[in-house]
Amino acid sequence: MTTLRRAALLGCVSLLAASVARAQAPASPTSPPPAAAPPAAAPPAAPPSTAAPPAAEPSAPVSPLSPTMAPEGTAAPPLVLTQRTEQTQVPRSEPFYDTLWFWGAVSVVVATVVVILVWNLSSNGNPPPDTTFGNMHAF
Secondary structure, three states, X not given: OHHHHHHHHHHHHHHHHHHHHHHHOOOOOOOOOOOOOOOOOOOOOOOOOOOOOOOOOOOOOOOOOOOXXXXXXXXXXXOOOOOOOOOOOXXXXXXXXXXXXXXXXXXXXXXXXXXXXXXXXXXXXXXXXXXXXXXXXXX
């Protein structure tokens, strides 16, 4: 029974250490996908032709765009630098380590570890077996 308790304690401690290590590990960069293999043997390309390319047909003239996108005839409001806009304070959320539920969960974990350690360290190393087979008298 003592071996089972020690194995359970070792499993809990290793699980806790692994989760802490995983939380502190930086995110692994994702590797790019492997490059596609080049074609094995491409057929030889045809020799370039020496003929001149065909002449492009003339297209319709392009009309120029207006210099601004604002509609004609409207003026922009004057710029006034003496007025200030009101700045509202954005409510900041409370960090998780300042909340009660976080410290409650931490205290439950610590209390559980302490109880398991005290229970395992205070138990006897090799108690007599719980069966009567080891206590039988030969004569």
